[in-house]
Amino acid sequence: MFIEPQSGRNKDTRNSTGWIEVVCGSMFSGKTEELIRRLNRAKIAKLKVEIFKPAIDTRYDEVDVVSHNENAIRSTPIHSSQDMLLLAGNCDVVGVDEAQFFDEGLKEVCVKLANQGIRVIVAGLDMDFAGNPFGPIPDLMAVAEFVTKVHAICVQCGEVASYSFRLAEGDKTVMLGETESYEARCRKCFVEGMKKN
Numbered sequence: 001m002f003i004e005p006q007s008g009r010n011k012d013t014r015n016s017t018g019w020i021e022v023v024c025g026s027m028f029s030g031k032t033e034e035l036i037r038r039l040n041r042a043k044i045a046k047l048k049v050e051i052f053k054p055a056i057d058t059r060y061d062e063v064d065v066v067s068h069n070e071n072a073i074r075s076t077p078i079h080s081s082q083d084m085l086l087l088a089g090n091c092d093v094v095g096v097d098e099a100q101f102f103d104e105g106l107k108e109v110c111v112k113l114a115n116q117g118i119r120v121i122v123a124g125l126d127m128d129f130a131g132n133p134f135g136p137i138p139d140l141m142a143v144a145e146f147v148t149k150v151h152a153i154c155v156q157c158g159e160v161a162s163y164s165f166r167l168a169e170g171d172k173t174v175m176l177g178e179t180e181s182y183e184a185r186c187r188k189c190f191v192e193g194m195k196k197n
């Protein structure tokens, strides 16, 4: 489990350095739960926390980051990663959910915020339905201080799953996560499924 490198940090003892954390994995791997866990701990430490998500993700609620277990936390939907520079100014910790749907400028923005002394925690899908690196996530993994891959369980065979296998028709990459459209699969079951399609 991820332990904050400076868990006792607060406004009085605030260290001048920021950093970037990436939490990534397939659908149903608990990315958002892990993001919320880290953000709640920052809140307990009385740090100023702001959470952003792409305005495109309107699955459940306009202003809450909602994970599949309904563990919710307030968030701000934004249309461009650049908006974070205006809105995150005096934060100690910035969370980004569903980061794979942001524009390619997200890495640049996260680096700027971290350089300002902000702790930036980014959660997102590392691979799309075809198993390819997804949007700005691979770049963020490269520049992050800490990368955590979380895993789901393959619904076909029960092994550890890293892939989001798409059950629905169509090939639009931007399809939002719902239980009926995707399932978590291990490499073997993912490859078998892709051959059949």
Ligand code: ZN
Pocket (backbone or CB within 6 Å): 154, 155, 156, 157, 158, 159, 185, 186, 187, 188, 189, 190
């Ligand atoms: Zn499997």
